Amino acid sequence: MSDVFKSVNELDTKDVKWIDARFSLQDSELGRKKFEEGHIKEALYWHLENDLSDMTKKAGRHPLPAKESLTLLFRKSGLELDDQIFIYDDGGSPFAARAWWILQYGGFKNSFILQEGFEELAAMGVPVSKSTDPSVPSNVVPVWDDSIFATREFVEKTVEGKTGNVLLDARSAERYRGEVEPIDPIAGRIPGALNFDWEQLKKDGSFNLSDTVGEQLSEIVKHDEGIVVYCGSGVTAAPLFAMLKQTGYEHVKLYVGSYSDWISREFVEVAKG
Known part of the structure; x- marks a missing residue:
């Protein structure tokens, strides 16, 4: 059995990377608006269609970006392979899982989907911010796991x-x-x-x-x-x-x-x- 879904209560939240994956299939900019209104402190925002899909491809409605594009996303986000990464959305949604799968595909095996959505995390006292300071880029080289694709x-x-x-x-x-x-x-x-x-x-x-x-x-x-x-x-x-x-x-x-x-x-x- 693998640890995939985690409650924030089970985790040490020091020295971690947070990814906010909130999204709405009915309103593609709603997740970003929510992020700008407030997000977990130091979280990055990954947009389903701009970051986690390549909408220019003709391979379904949310095609997987090329490995080169995903590598740029990981580097722009300042990620390293051994980072502990917590991913959240509104809770009970598929978007954090999509981001988590892409991280697993790229070799970021220390990443987890949070059980709690943003509102619940905030109510639990996890620090919240409106600041969107950019990450320090990394030079990470993904270790692709093609066995899950x-x-x-x-x-x-x-x-x-x-x-x-x-x-x-x-x-x-x-x-x-x-x-x-x-x-x-x-x-x-x-x-x-x-x-x-x-x-x-x-x-x-x-x-x-x-x-x-x-x-x-x-x-x-x-x-x-x-x-x-x-x-x-x-x-x-x-x-x-x-x-x-x-x-x-x-x-x-x-x-x-x-x-x-x-x-x-x-x-x-x-x-x-």
Whole structure:
């Protein structure tokens, strides 16, 4: 079992780096506005679409930036590989998990998703500031962990039964079955995928770290299986990836392009029902 989600009460908050990942899919600048109104002291702000996605790519709705771009982000943020990094959003949201996954991908293994959202952290007495002083840049060289990244080609081979992996769809059951599709132009799922709605990971607005979630996951996927998680655009699948790691699953990959990338080519096969 890995420590992924942490309560600030469990952590020594001295000599740490804070990352604020608040965001709204309905208002892309809301998270930045909240950051400017107040954030954890010395926190950096990482924007889902400007920092954690490359919106110029045609690989789904929130494509992963190139390694070169992520390296610049890490350096601009003043990060070192051995830094202890705490990431927060509004609590029970997928955005801190997206930032955490990218840090894991880059080799920053001492990074954690905070259980508490910003308002709860502030109420607990964690120092808050409106100052946005820039970080001292670093020259960090990421150690990329490609084992947690699933390419489209890997997913295609998985659909063909050639990788031994299981696809796990993090969207709602209705979207998984293709009954509704509020965002993408084609309803359905990647053929062969199983389903675990990421909303089931939460209880009372926070991620549920009780044994209950682990038991629910084990009813869908086995601990010794290779698992590829996806959602609509690689965002809400990130907390599912994180919870799988939290509950002891070792062989997990994230298909960042997700369903929106899967349906981006002509004559693509989807499943319904």
